[in-house]
Structure formats: structure tokens, C-alpha cells
Amino acid sequence: MVPFVRVKEALQAPIGTDLTVNGWVRTRRDVGRISFAEVNDGSCLRNIQVVIEEGVVSEEQLSQITTGACISVKGTLVESPAPGQPVELKAHSISILGPADAATYPLSKKRHSFEYLREIAHLRLRSNTFGAMFRIRNTLSFAIHRFFQERGFIYVHTPIITTSDCEGAGAMFGVTTLDLMNLPRTPDGAVDYSQDFFGKPAYLTVSGQLEAEAFALAFTNVYTFGPTFRAENSNTPRHLAEFWMIEPEMAFCDLDGNRKLAEEFLKYLIATVLDECHEDLELFNKWIDDTVLSTLEHVLNSPFEHITYTEAIKLLQESGQSFEYPPRWGADIQTEHERYLTETLFKRPVVVTDYPKEIKAFYMRLNDDGKTVRAMDVLVPRIGEIIGGSQREERYEVLLQRIRELGLDERNYWWYLDLRRYGSAPHSGFGLGFERMMMFVTGMKNIRDVIPFPRTPGNAEF
């Protein structure tokens, strides 16, 4: 290939530079004997305006420079005589790398609905919104690693396939090599999983937490950042069957330390995107939600509120609001309650801690009152719950009793209990849904539009 520069660099090159740019045509305008093509290569939101004067390309070539076509332009960067852009690329020669039939190309230069773009997820990446989206997603991903690496956390690859049907985080996808049309059976008619690939039922992971705990009890501070799967039939703008989750886990850390890390982490990510993605964020602020930038700056500069579940219920009961589900101690905090707390009452992120044990998972540390556990949820405006975490139960006897109380099979937890039997330590961690963070940062209303190729009930195209 001919050496080329990215559009982002080309736009900053000195006037008079000869260079080659490769990219995809967003639009072409003909005015008299001169043509203008907007070319984008994904390096930044801005296009470079390519000026094609008469005679530079043949009539046939020009007819192929259409919206969607991929071209390579050799030219000189010049000052633009017209307002709209400081510089433009005066073409000397253009080669058509990949034409795009204008009559059938599904992306027009005009705006499309997100529902339609979702049906062409392989091409929506060439739109302004999704270009900005996935540059922000990239920046956020790198910032996540940088945050933990700067603090000495070890990155752990927890397994994707698991035989622990025990995490209590919801329905799981089965993983099998058995012939579904001809399942082996045990004498009593059940499926004989001893003949399956792993010799027992296996699933896609719903969380790397339990394995991360094992690593925290050897490396002190660790984190995971990987795909997670939930087979729930959830049809909402906030749920995916396949999503990415960040799960730090820290030894010698109680719930207070956990809460403080969560706040520091969220603010670090917000500061990073404000600093590094301002141009892309402005697109979302202009077209998607004009409160995005002000909300991010507000959250960055506000201390998070901290209340206990018991206090939250009291505040909700005394609020004078009419809720569809009246707040009651022992019942879960509903979506409408979360929104009231974070959007109306405090107008900033709220951390709720110490929930009744009955509505939380078995591994959360039991408080001395015997009724609540050291759980925390971080609620943010517009999204609701963005982080869920807890201090883990590190006491062998207490954990074993909780497993038995809930009717779980303790044999499935043998290695998890071992961690409490040998060198246990107080430890804590949380999970951040990456796509929920993306929604919060961009203001997008549907989680299917912040992940490259969304998987939801009935939909796994691409």
C-alpha cells in the first residue's frame, strides 16, 4: 500500500503538505465543474473535505465516488477558501478502492433511527454517532486498565466457561457438545452429563467474582474485565444477554474502602473521557442528550452520597411521593425509588449499603445485627444501579451456615469454602456493567446502541 496518514493527522498537517488519505465517502456535492467529497477514516469525528477539480478524475471515476465508497486520495493540504473548515485536501489523483452502489447502500448522509441502524450494525459504525461511540468505548476500556494498573492491581482472566451453577446471578446459558436430538440418559431418565465434554453440566459465566476472590486472596488487589452472559428473558433498554463487566476484588478491604474505590474509579473514568473525548462527547451532548456534559462535570465534582438501606427506606417513606410500590423495609428498592433518590432527592450519585440479607446474595458479609449484610449499590442519575458490590463473608462457619440456610449444595462450593479454611482475610469487591457506564457517559437511551453487536433475546445477528 502507498504510505498514508490518518485523517486526524492530515487535518493538523502543515499547509502545502503532499499526502495520501484513505477513507470512506460520507457525501459528495457537485457544484459546477468542481466536486467536494467528505472522507472519514474513523480516526476522529471530523471528515476531511476533498476538493476534486475538473479533469482530476474521469467522469466514470467521479460517478463511483458516492456515499459509502472507499477511496484513496493523493493530494495537497491547502487552506480552505470557504468557511466550514480551515483546511481541505486538493486532490491530484483518486483511486476507488471499493465502490458502493448508491441505489442500495443502506446508509444515507441524512439521519437514521437507532432502531434501523441496529439492523445494519456492520455499517452503522460508519456513522458519526457510532464512530464517536466506539472511540469513547475504546478510551474508556483503556482507562479502566490504566486506573487499576496504576494502583498495582493484577488483571485476572477468569474463565468464560464454568461448572459452578452457583453464583445466583440469574439464568445461565448451557455449554454442551451432546447431541440435542439424541441425548444420553441415565437409568432414571435424566440427561447423562457424565458423557458431556466436561463430565458435568457447564455454563457461560455470569460473573468472574468467585474466581477473582481466589486471586485476591493471593495477589491482594486484582480486577477482571471480560464478557459476561445472562440467559434471562429481559427485554429492556438496560439489559443484554452478553455484556462486559469490570470486577475489582481487594483483600484487606472493608465496605468503606470498597465504596471509596468505586467513587474514585467512576470519577477517574469520567475525567478521562471529558479530557480525551471532548469532541465526540459534544456530539452526544448536541444530538442525544443536552445534559450529558453538565451531568458528567457535576458528578465529577460532587462527593457521592452514602446512606444505609434502612435510611433509604425511611427517606422514601417520608418523601411524600406516591410510588407504585410503597417502600417497605425488607422489600427491594424499586427502579422508581432509585430514581427518586439519585435524581430528585440528592441530585448526585448515591451509595446505598447494608441491605437485608434476604434480598442479597449468600456470599455477602453478615452484619452484627444478624439481619443485614455488607452490600452496596451505587445509583447514578438516569441509569439507576450502575455498580453492585459487597464485603464478602470471610468467616468459614458463617458462610457455611448461609449456604445451608439458602438450601444451596455446599459440595458445589468446596473450593470457595477452602478459601475461608486456609488463610482467609477480609475482602471486598464490586461489579461495574461496562455498557451501563457507556450509557451514562454518552446519554444513549438503549444499551443495544453502546455495544458493537448486541445480543438480546431473539437477536444474535452478526
Added chain:
RNA sequence: UCCCCGGUAGCUCAGUCGGCAGAGCGGGUGGCUGUUAACCACUAGGUCGCAGGUUCGAGUCCUGCCCGGGGAGCCA
């Protein structure tokens, strides 16, 4: 999974009381000496989601199904 709303041209939508299938954008053709979601003129383009039913006649009314959106539950 439950409740509500929707599905009409490539896209976004209008279509009144059951009586000839419409617009804008996009596409094509032509015009225009610097455009900026260019502009002007002309033009092509339809299994009205699918299957039944009611009716002289259904995009319109009824039933079932499929798909999409919003809300709820579950959660991240």
C-alpha cells in the same frame, strides 16, 4: 415473562367515516464557477409485517402469529 404503543416506497412518516396508495428525504437524469444535511427542475420506486375473518368493497374493522419501541420484573 407481564402491560401499553407501533409495523404503509430504500429511510422517516401521513393516510379523516371502510370507497383511486401519498409526502419529505434518499436514488436516477439534467442544470448550477466554492459547496457545507448545498440548491433548482424532472423522474423511477408499493406483497400497506404474515395468515385468516367480516363486508359489494379492508392500509383502515375483528382474531391469531411475527417483529420493533416504551414501561415493569430480574439485574450489571
